[in-house]
Amino acid sequence: MTRSMTGAKMVVQALKDQGVEVVFGYPGGAVLPIYDEIFLQNDIRHVLVRxxxxxxxxxxxYARSTGKVGVALVTSGPGATNAVTGLTDALMDSIPIVVLxxxxxxxxxxxxxxQEADTVGITRPCTKMNWLVxxxxxxxxxxxxxFHVARSxxxxxxxxxxxxxxxFAQAEYTGPERMKPDHYQPRxxxxxxAITRLVEMLETAERPVFYTGGGVINSGKGASQLLRELVDATGIPITSTLMGLGAYPASGKSWLGMLGMHGLYEANLAMHGCDLMIAVGARxxxxxxxxxxxFSPNSTKVQIDIDPSSVNKVIRVDLPVIGDVGHVLEDVLKVWKARGRKVNKDGIARWWAQINDWKKINCLAYEPSKTTIKPQYALQRLEALTKGMDRYITTEVGxxxxxAAQFLGFEDPNRWMTSGGLGTMGYGLPASIGVQIAHPQALVINVAGEASWLMNMQEMGTAMQFRAPVKQFILNNERLGMVRQWQELLHGERYSQSWSESLPDFVKLAEAFGCKGIKxxxxxxxxxxxxxxxxxxxxxxxDCLVEKHENCFPMIPSGKPHNEMLLSADAEAFKAGAALV
Amino acid sequence: MSALNIKKGASSHSAYDLRDSHVEVEESHTLAVIVENEPGVLARVIGLFSGRGYNIDSLTVAEVDHTGHRSRITIVTRGTPAVIDQIEAQLSRMVPVHAVHDLTVEGPSVQRELALFKVAGKGDARIEALRLAEIFRAKVVDSTLESFIFEITGTPEKIDALAELLRPLGLRELARTGVAALSRGA
Structure with a gap:
């Protein structure tokens, strides 16, 4: 059905037709006609940000916790340039959002x-696609x-x-049902x-490991389900990137914990020592x-990814399988079952014995304290006291x-929202509000550092106005903790600009916003x-006042391979070496 | 477990893994990229090259199918085989890109470039320039008593060769279109 209407009305109508329930935005001169149309309707909720x-x-x-497309509406010029960090963040982490x-x-x-800016010019490198209409x-x-491009x-x-x-201009409106099929249809x-080759490798591998990432989450809940089925049926150990936490449950028997720079000892050594690495939606x-x-010098590497440019970008892959994680895993399971559900049982049993040996190192151990709150302890208690609740976690960066990635356990996908690729300080508070708007009854906690949190603290006003009961759990060490850690370990303990001077009184700040403060x-x-x-x-x-000089271990100093990970006990010796530089 | 000696120098302190950059030999490849003819597409393609540090040796673009809204971008680029593969993958996944063909690997192709040479001079140099132009089958498209403009169509190598020869004979200006290329056969 076609109807004549203004462009502004079309925007609102198109959003409704796309099933949009909420728009996060901020008005300004160049979007006033659209705000007028928002005023005149009640189907789409508008959340006024700060x-x-x-x-x-x-x-x-909103998008990460629901699997739907998130929508934002901002004005020209400064409105658009202020959106650039968020757009880049979403591009790096492959999050579907539409920004008007x-x-x-x-x-x-x-x-x-x-308030003119070359918005499509500025945002071209930080969007999957953009248009000036x-x-x-x-x-x-x-x-x-x-919407099609954002989610496909x-x-x-x-x-x-x-x-x-x-x-302002009038034209005919066309609904999505009358659209021509789009040429953009990724496979x-x-x-x-290739899938059969993958199954053959999986059947004989002695030391296989699944290395999964955000692609599993993006592929949808079905993909996580299929991954669980495959992992549990084969008994192959699984680790995940920061982005992929929750795709396989933390309580699952094959779970090794997160890998990477601050990943678990057993996860990183499994990556280093495996003979078959199956990367699933990880880049x-x-x-x-x-x-x-x-990097993992003796393994055959298989990569399942929907984006062909993720293959061979950094690491040479022996067998790429290009496709959606959910579709591919479904076929892998089918083929594996049809071929008789074979695995190298003895090999995998020996492999687990080795991994269980590595686990004994207890790489997350830290020195407990009766007088000071250790940040790890704070997270352990948070985990213990919120376990089993309808819980969503966001974080800042550091x-x-x-x-949080080490000490909190995620049983389901879409429960963990963190800025992975871009590492955007200031992400967690607004992200927690977006999650809470999508899940009004859930417990939404932003695990934060005081420095990151201050970067977007104005959004507490949004949380108050829209009754989003988000919990800001700030591990306050009065330091830019990760910067301080690198300076301690790698820059001769010269703590250049890495402390938080003149911090606000967070309890009074909470009172000023009209919410609750706890210290x-x-x-x-x-x-x-x-x-x-x-x-x-x-x-x-x-405001959780924690130990000020705690370091985060394990740590792979950058430029080092997985098997040269530092544990807390190694730190002093490492510093002695680094101080010579 | 860990070898804790850190080497001197900035790289061990870098937040990034600084790799040896050139382990393989660079090759020249000609890519034909068929794109949606809409505003900003060329900028998006070029932005990919500058943003990811790829080379562009030559680039031509024009609409080739008006009713189908298609343009053809021909790019001559250089890189190791891994980089060339990555360029092709990065181009292929762009929303407004319909197809990418690596004409260098997909079989024999015809590559042509048009160039205009302005040569100024008198006497023997002028005669020699005209003689060389004839040998290269260049056309004279403008002539004064003190100058010629030659037009030549050929491979980039042929144009390079003529430019080399004309330089000592008074080559004033050179304009090149960049490479247009098609695969041979049906």
């Missing part, structure tokens, strides 16, 4: 008009196409720049010969591989993020304080 970066991270949190930006009227483009007749198909193939952020006169089924990031030329510095009070946070019906800022 800074456009917050809108993008909220849309990301206002633009000066078409006849003013190029004249340095008020100069004719309202093309607006509906562009919006429908944008390897998901990612897309942006539509809409000049103000296009928002989802894997090549069956061999430098935080995973360590020194490339010594030591706390790595500790805790004694390990004895911690459990009660955490319970108070969980039980409070509303947003909480929890």
């Amino acid at each position: 800074h456009e970066q917050g809108a993008i991270h909220m849309a990301e949190g 930006t206002g633009q000066v009227p078409t006849f003013m483009i190029g004249t340095d008009g008020f 100069k004719d309202s007749a093309r607006l509906p198909e562009t919006i429908h196409r944008a 193939g390897r998901p990612g952020p897309v942006l539509i720049d809409i000049p103000k006169d296009v928002q 989802v089924k894997g090549d069956i010969d 061999f990031d430098d935080r995973i591989t360590g020194r490339v030329k010594d 030591q706390h993020q790595m500790w 805790c510095s004694d390990p004895k009070d911690l459990d009660d304080a955490i319970l108070e946070m969980i039980r409070y019906d509303g947003p909480v800022i929890f």
